[in-house]
Amino acid sequence: MGTLKDRLNDDLHSAMKGRDELTTSTLRMALSAVRTAEVSGDAARELSDDEVLAVLTKEAKKRREAATAFRDAGRADQAGKETAEGEILDRYLPAQLSDEEIAELVAGALRDGGFTGKAQMGPAMRAAQAAVAGRAEGGRVAAEVRRQLG
Known part of the structure; x- marks a missing residue:
């Protein structure tokens, strides 16, 4: 299949x-x-698929x-x-989790880590x-963590 960046380039050429x-x-x-992310930092380098994601x-x-x-x-x-534009970019992102799936994953992470209070938020x-x-926005995850640590 190639890299995600290759897929973006191929899709760009098809769209053109x-x-x-x-x-x-x-x-x-x-x-x-x-490309901006690739040249930022000390040395220019090719990004991994996870970094492109x-x-x-x-x-x-x-x-x-913005919308x-x-x-x-x-x-x-x-x-x-x-x-x-956001919908076009969403084609390249993993499917987002539902609120119920986020709640389930957060509950498991809190249970496994033994986190019980707001003092352990970080x-x-x-x-x-x-x-x-990366299957849900940080704000949604943070809200669920706050709710469960309540």
Whole structure:
């Protein structure tokens, strides 16, 4: 199959050939963010699939937040564009967990780690994030950890 970055490049070329402007611009933006991440730091290097996935997750989150901000400001057209870009990026991300699945995974992580109170929020969050493994946004996980540590 190749790497995730290769898949993004292949899909970009297909979108360009098919004259799909939204997909083309979205994938160009995503690949630009990946290249920026590759050259940041001490030495330029190729990102692993997990690191590319982290970049795409961050970009998708930016699109959701922007869509919400535009919607709140009464700019439905711009909100629609941001939402559509987010949906294109979501094709490359693992399926997001439901609230029930998050609750189950967090409960297991808290039980396994022996976390019982809010004073252990930091270590509990690290354990919960590891259990969720990027299949849910950090805010959703944090809210569930707070609720269960209550």
